[in-house]
Amino acid sequence: MNAIVALCHFCELHGPRTLFCTEVLHSPLPQGAGSGDISGQNEQAEEEEGGIQMSSRIRSHSPAEGASADSSSPGPKKSDMCEASGCRSLAGGHPGYVSHDKETSIKYVSHQHPNHPQLFSIVRQACVRSLSCEVCPGREGPIFFGDEQHGFVFSHTFFIKDSLARGFQRWYSIITIMMDRIYLINSWPFLLGKIRGIIDELQGKALKVFEAEQYGCPQRAQRMNTAFTPFLHQRNGNAARSLTSLTNDENLWACLHTSFAWLLKACGSRLTEKLLEGAPTEDTLVQMEKLADLKEESEGWDGSEEEEKPSSQPDVVEGQELSKCSPETSLMPDCNSWNVAHRRLSVFRSLRHMRQVLGASKFRMLAWHVLMGNQVIWKARDMDLVQSAFDVLRTMLPVGCVRIIPYSDQYEEAYRCNFLGLSPHVQIPSHILSSEFAVLVEVRAATRSSLYPTLFDDEQSLNKYEFVVTSGSPVAADRVGPTILNKIEAALTNQNLSVDVVDQCLVCLKEEWMNKVKVLFKFTKVDSRPKEDTQKLLSILGAAEEDNVKLLKFWMTGLSKTYKSHLMSTVRSPTSSESRN
Numbered sequence: 126m127n128a129i130v131a132l133c134h135f136c137e138l139h140g141p142r143t144l145f146c147t148e149v150l151h152s153p154l155p156q157g158a159g160s161g162d163i164s165g166q167n168e169q170a171e172e173e174e175g176g177i178q179m180s181s182r183i184r185s186h187s188p189a190e191g192a193s194a195d196s197s198s199p200g201p202k203k204s205d206m207c208e209a210s211g212c213r214s215l216a217g218g219h220p221g222y223v224s225h226d227k228e229t230s231i232k233y234v235s236h237q238h239p240n241h242p243q244l245f246s247i248v249r250q251a252c253v254r255s256l257s258c259e260v261c262p263g264r265e266g267p268i269f270f271g272d273e274q275h276g277f278v279f280s281h282t283f284f285i286k287d288s289l290a291r292g293f294q295r296w297y298s299i300i301t302i303m304m305d306r307i308y309l310i311n312s313w314p315f316l317l318g319k320i321r322g323i324i325d326e327l328q329g330k331a332l333k334v335f336e337a338e339q340y341g342c343p344q345r346a347q348r349m350n351t352a353f354t355p356f357l358h359q360r361n362g363n364a365a366r367s368l369t370s371l372t373n374d375e376n377l378w379a380c381l382h383t384s385f386a387w388l389l390k391a392c393g394s395r396l397t398e399k400l401l402e403g404a405p406t407e408d409t410l411v412q413m414e415k416l417a418d419l420k421e422e423s424e425g426w427d428g429s430e431e432e433e434k435p436s437s438q439p440d441v442v443e444g445q446e447l448s449k450c451s452p453e454t455s456l457m458p459d460c461n462s463w464n465v466a467h468r469r470l471s472v473f474r475s476l477r478h479m480r481q482v483l484g485a486s487k488f489r490m491l492a493w494h495v496l497m498g499n500q501v502i503w504k505a506r507d508m509d510l511v512q513s514a515f516d517v518l519r520t521m522l523p524v525g526c527v528r529i530i531p532y533s534d535q536y537e538e539a540y541r542c543n544f545l546g547l548s549p550h551v552q553i554p555s556h557i558l559s560s561e562f563a564v565l566v567e568v569r570a571a572t573r574s575s576l577y578p579t580l581f582d583d584e585q586s587l588n589k590y591e592f593v594v595t596s597g598s599p600v601a602a603d604r605v606g607p608t609i610l611n612k613i614e615a616a617l618t619n620q621n622l623s624v625d626v627v628d629q630c631l632v633c634l635k636e637e638w639m640n641k642v643k644v645l646f647k648f649t650k651v652d653s654r655p656k657e658d659t660q661k662l663l664s665i666l667g668a669a670e671e672d673n674v675k676l677l678k679f680w681m682t683g684l685s686k687t688y689k690s691h692l693m694s695t696v697r698s699p700t701s702s703e704s705r706n
Contacts, residue, residue, distance in 0.1 A: 126389050132298075134296070141252045142212040150232040220236075235378070250275055251278045269310070282296065293335070323381075334371060494596065497672070497679060498676075500564070503566045536554065559597040564594065565595050567595075648662050651693065
């Protein structure tokens with residue numbers, strides 16, 4: 126995450142001051158001004174936390190080097206510092222802390238002030254605002270402020286106990302600065318919880334020191350018994366103590382560096398950017414809703430005992446292969462083994478393959494019933510064959526219109542599924558066989574050695590099968606049919622288009638007609654327009670033919686709940702209806 130995390134302090138002598146900050150560097154570390162002449166020993170300490178390797182380099186400089194470093198740095202002058210290091214975190218010769226993230230080759234660098242002048246100005250301004258004007262009620266808690274020019278800031282102010290301070294406490298803040306306002310706002314809950322944990326740890330350590338000092342020498346009674354001292358004299362004689370002294374932790378800055386570096390890494394990893402070209406499709410919304418429903422169901426199963434269902438009631442699968450699988454509720458094998466098996470033994474590879482196998486006339490009849498929402502029944506011994514057929518045919522429909530029972534030992538009504546797989550011995554009611562709202566595909570053993578040329582070298586070749594397609598309402602060869610069916614057949618017959626290109630054509634065609642479905646839904650269900658206006662709208666949409674109207678009405682059932690609830694919530698208000706009247 127491209128941000129800076131800083132610890133700020135309100136000094137009674139100098140006002141708001143930056144004590145310690147951690148920033149992200151994607152380029153090699155800049156060399157300090159005083160790095161040329163180094164005396165003393167270099168000590169390195171390595172520690173691992175969250176995949177970050179921290180190298181703490183402690184170098185001792187001569188007084189001259191320290192002075193030159195201070196004079197060349199963008200930070201405040203030495204004359205502005207508290208004598209007792211209340212405004213200072215690292216010693217004059219301390220080069221800071223560096224953590225190397227091996228996964229991303231990013232360095233997390235901690236020091237008192239950013240080296241870059243522009244960053245120093247941004248951090249300085251955020252520090253002043255966090256400890257002066259931008260505070261929440263009670264002067265302790267989180268707040269958000271900022272602008273496009275100086276960055277946006279998440280600030281959390283807090284108090285640290287100090288037995289020698291006015292009011293026995295000192296004022297601090299931890300701020301997170303970045304230029305991306307949306308990212309920072311979305312990270313608010315995460316930052317609040319983690320920064321609150323750091324603050325609690327600091328306050329806990331300081332409280333122990335405060336109680337120990339109060340027990341040894343109570344300051345409240347001593348001050349009440351001491352003659353009044355002018356405030357200016359008190360400030361000059363009792364400068365602010367450092368945070369390491371208040372917490373009695375010599376490794377405080379190393380620990381803060383580790384915490385801030387982890388905070389930047391974790392906050393950057395939890396949210397990722399994804400490029401979306403336009404709004405999510407209806408299929409995406411429906412899939413998200415189904416995943417949410419499955420998650421709620423699984424949570425319900427965890428909290429209560431599972432009830433056994435009769436084996437004669439197979440699971441209906443809406444928009445996916447199996448909605449839930451267990452030995453008690455499914456006639457199919459284990460979910461994982463079933464998915465792997467059907468991918469390996471799939472017979473139909475694509476719509477083009479199915480059209481070549483069935484023939485143009487049979488495929489058109491089957492595709493017509495699929496698009497119209499009629500029940501498609503496959504009777505076969507080979508479950509993999511039936512499943513592969515459903516996997517191919519479902520690509521012509523929106524996800525919300527797909528309801529599959531992969532294989533059953535008894536007939537299931539059309540309201541439960543529009544794709545039904547049956548074993549050969551299952552009896553289908555006579556009214557279904559003669560119905561115009563159903564189509565039956567019977568897979569029989571071929572009477573000849575080869576009914577058509579083998580299209581793929583596969584041990585599961587289809588020359589051993591004969592496919593008989595029947596329906597109570599056969600589609601006439603000269604029937605125009607829905608417009609989308611004609612476009613699908615044109616794409617399938619165009620040999621210049623690969624299978625992948627045809628798949629993308631299907632996606633585009635489905636989105637085109639789902640947009641028409643949305644317009645019709647808004648026009649008829651939400652606005653409740655008369656039939657005459659509806660006919661005019663259908664003519665404008667190019668869907669006035671009977672088959673196109675039936676298709677639109679069926680596809681309307683596949684709209685996502687999110688879209689429907691959004692439209693229903695924006696039904697004409699009283700003011701808009703009055704103005705229309």
